[in-house]
Each structure stands twice: as structure tokens, then as C-alpha cells.
Amino acid sequence: MRLTEVFIALIIFMLTMGCFFECYTVFIKNESKARNNIETSVEILKADYMFRKKIKDIKISYWENIEKEILKEKEQIYEMSLGRNVNVNSVEVMRDKDNIPEGFCVTWIYEDKHYVTKEEFSTRSIIK
Amino acid sequence: MIKEENGFSTPLAMIIIFTLCLSLSSLSLLVFVKQKNVLAYKNYYEMEKKAESICSQVLIDFQDLKNKKDDYSRNEIINEIFSNYSDFRVELSDISTAINTKFLKPEIIENDNFQVLLNKYGDDIQTSYGWIKPQYADSKFISDLHNDFGDKSLFPIVNGLPFYNVYFMNRDFLECILKWRKIENVNEKAEEIKKLIESNDLTYEKMCLILGKNSNDSIFDFLGTKTSFWKIVLDSNEISLSIVVAGIPDESNSRKIEKYVLIEKDINIKGGLL
Numbered sequence: 491m492r493l494t495e496v497f498i499a500l501i502i503f504m505l506t507m508g509c510f511f512e513c514y515t516v517f518i519k520n521e522s523k524a525r526n527n528i529e530t531s532v533e534i535l536k537a538d539y540m541f542r543k544k545i546k547d548i549k550i551s552y553w554e555n556i557e558k559e560i561l562k563e564k565e566q567i568y569e570m571s572l573g574r575n576v577n578v579n580s581v582e583v584m585r586d587k588d589n590i591p592e593g594f595c596v597t598w599i600y601e602d603k604h605y606v607t608k609e610e611f612s613t614r615s616i617i618k
Numbered sequence: 619m620i621k622e623e624n625g626f627s628t629p630l631a632m633i634i635i636f637t638l639c640l641s642l643s644s645l646s647l648l649v650f651v652k653q654k655n656v657l658a659y660k661n662y663y664e665m666e667k668k669a670e671s672i673c674s675q676v677l678i679d680f681q682d683l684k685n686k687k688d689d690y691s692r693n694e695i696i697n698e699i700f701s702n703y704s705d706f707r708v709e710l711s712d713i714s715t716a717i718n719t720k721f722l723k724p725e726i727i728e729n730d731n732f733q734v735l736l737n738k739y740g741d742d743i744q745t746s747y748g749w750i751k752p753q754y755a756d757s758k759f760i761s762d763l764h765n766d767f768g769d770k771s772l773f774p775i776v777n778g779l780p781f782y783n784v785y786f787m788n789r790d791f792l793e794c795i796l797k798w799r800k801i802e803n804v805n806e807k808a809e810e811i812k813k814l815i816e817s818n819d820l821t822y823e824k825m826c827l828i829l830g831k832n833s834n835d836s837i838f839d840f841l842g843t844k845t846s847f848w849k850i851v852l853d854s855n856e857i858s859l860s861i862v863v864a865g866i867p868d869e870s871n872s873r874k875i876e877k878y879v880l881i882e883k884d885i886n887i888k889g890g891l892l
Contacts, residue, residue: 528652535659552881555766
């Protein structure tokens with residue numbers, strides 16, 4: 491093998507390797523992005539599901555004073571721990587046309603973005 | 619003889635291809651699992667939305683019942699409710715025609731007639747649903763309610779709708795109430811009422827005649843022909859719904875139901891998030 495052939499082979503090899511590593515870097519970058527996005531969407535869905543479940547599990551008998559009971563429930567939602575990335579920002583009471591509380595509207599933050607979960611209680615009070 | 623040339627890049631290329639395949643397959647596995655997860659949430663919320671709309675429809679269907687004077691298990695409105703949800707296994711029950719030990723005075727519960735009934739049927743004759751009448755409720759319970767709600771009116775929790783729908787009372791329960799209210803010839807009268815129930819022909823007026831009481835008599839605080847609380851269970855292979863509907867009486871005419879309101883709903887998506 492002549493020296494020029496070795497040089498050409500080396501240059502082709504280096505070019506191929508360069509191309510490969512460039513592609514590989516792009517692939518790895520996108521892979522981690524995709525991985526993060528998928529994991530984030532599952533985390534968000536999970537947090538939303540947990541808030542909904544918590545609100546739906548609130549059982550207040552129809553003859554009880556719901557206004558008093560929901561204050562305790564509100565506190566419990568603030569104290570819910572759903573991982574270090576999820577923080578409850580506010581819990582508002584949703585009311586029906588008779589002004590009777592019918593659910594909670596929870597605003598929560600996940601990685602600096604605000605999300606809103608609205609859910610109704612599974613029980614209703616009937617005293618206005 | 620063939621001379622083989624081993625290029626120095628061959629093992630390296632193999633390693634690179636292997637690494638690439640490994641990371642590609644791990645990524646696709648992760649995407650597959652997570653996508654399944656996302657789809658499960660999507661399906662769950664879709665089913666829940668469907669269940670919510672069924673709840674609203676059930677409540678609308680129940681409103682027709684307020685125009686009926688008597689509620690019996692197979693009147694045309696109830697039949698219609700059954701046929702509207704033929705895709706489900708439907709169970710409809712009167713859950714207020716039973717003894718609510720929380721809302722009745724201890725003196726009433728301790729009465730021999732009630733004790734015999736409670737001993738015989740246990741939990742089957744007890745309920746946690748029903749309206750309240752101050753004259754038959756524990757005074758402490760009523761004062762606690764007043765303290766709890768402050769100036770607010772206790773209507774509709776406190777109202778004049780009869781506690782029990784005679785159509786859904788068993789013979790022992792009916793006799794217990796008649797005996798407790800000191801009605802004469804309890805057996806005969808209960809028999810007569812039961813016969814009319816079987817033919818779905820019992821009305822308030824007929825009950826007054828049989829019992830020999832006028833319609834304002836206190837026995838009609840207990841015996842009526844309207845159901846206060848209904849429970850409907852709709853069950854299919856995908857979802858199971860349990861709804862409790864309360865009949866709110868007219869404030870001025872306690873024997874007439876003004877509207878039905880949903881007080882409980884329990885939605886169960888079968889399989890959950892799987």
C-alpha cells in the first residue's frame with residue numbers, strides 16, 4: 491500500500507467518523523428530549539388524575555354543612571405531596587347556580603408552568 | 619488461496635451499530651410504555667365523560683317522576699328509565715323506606731315494635747338516607763343542625779314529606795308502624811293495604827279510608843306513596859355507576875315533589891387506568 495492510499499483511507503475514515511458522531515450527538519440530544527417530554531406528559535397526567543381522585547373522594551353527606559367541611563378538604567389539597575415538581579398554587583371552590591359548592595378548581599405548578607384541574611365532588615349538599 | 623483482509627474499522631463499526639441498536643430499542647420501548655400510559659389516561663377520561671353525561675341524563679329522566687302521585691316499582695316512568703338504559707344492567711331501589719336511626723328520636727327506636735323489627739332484619743331495615751321532621755328527631759340533633767347552619771333555613775333537610783313509601787315497605791315494617799301508632803285491627807288493615815299495593819292501586823285517599831284517619835293524621839308523617847331517595851345502579855362491562863337522587867318537596871305542599879336533585883354519584887371505570 492502506498493502512502494497516498496493510507497492518507498486517503500485515513501481521511502475517508504475520519505470523515506465517516508465525523509459524520510457518525512455528529513449524527514449520534516443529534517440522536518442522543520433528541521432522544522433525551524423525547525424521553526423528557528414523554529415523562530413530563532405522564533407526570534402531568536398523573537398529577538391531574540391524583541387531584542381529581544382526591545376531589546372525587548370527598549364525601550360530605552347531603553345534610554351536613556358543606557361550607558365548613560370543604561375548608562378542611564381545601565387544606566388537605568394544599569398539603570398533598572405529588573413529587574417535588576408539583577406544587578399547588580390555589581384551590582378555588584366551584585359553585586352551582588344555587589351557590590352551593592359543587593367542586594374544586596385546583597391551580598398547580600409543574601416545572602414553572604401553570605395547570606388547572608376542575609373536578610366535582612361525588613356528593614352534593616342541598617342546603618343553600 | 620484467497621487472502622482475507624481484515625479492515626481495522628470492522629470491530630469498531632460493529633460496536634457502533636450495536637450501541638445504536640441498543641439505544642434505539644430502549645427508546646422505542648420507553649416510548650411504547652409511556653404512550654400506553656398516556657392512552658390509558660385518555661381512555662379513562664373519555665369513559666368518565668360518558669359516565670358524567672349518563673348521570674345528567676338520569677337526573678333529567680327522573681324529573682318526570684315528580685308528576686306521578688304514587689311511586690311503585692313498575693310505573694311507566696320507572697319502566698321508561700329501565701328501557702332508556704337497556705345497554706346496562708339496571709337496579710333501582712328506594713333507599714329511604716327504612717329506619718334511619720340517626721334521624722329518629724331514641725324513644726322511637728327503643729319502642730318494642732321497632733326493636734323487634736331491628737332485631738329481625740338488622741342492617742337490611744336501616745338506612746342513612748331520609749328527611750328530618752323535628753317532632754320525631756332527637757332535639758340535640760336538631761339543635762346541632764341549627765348551630766351548624768346558623769341563620770339558614772333547614773329546608774329541604776327538614777320537610778313534611780312522609781318518611782316511607784308504603785309500596786316499598788315489607789309487611790313487618792308496615793305492621794310495626796301501624797302498631798306503634800296504635801291502629802286497631804293491624805293485621806286486617808295491613809292485609810288490605812298489601813292487596814292494593816300488589817295491584818298498584820294504593821293511593822293516599824284509599825289509605826285514609828282503610829286506616830280510618832284523615833289525611834292530616836300524624837301516621838301520614840310516616841306513610842306515603844312517594845319515595846324520597848332513589849338509588850340507581852347502572853352496570854356494564856366498561857363502567858359501573860351508582861347514583862342517588864333525592865326528591866325535594868314543594869315548600870308549601872310537602873306531599874308534592876318539586877324536583878329531583880343528584881346528591882351522590884359514584885363512577886367506577888372498570889379496569890381503572892390499566
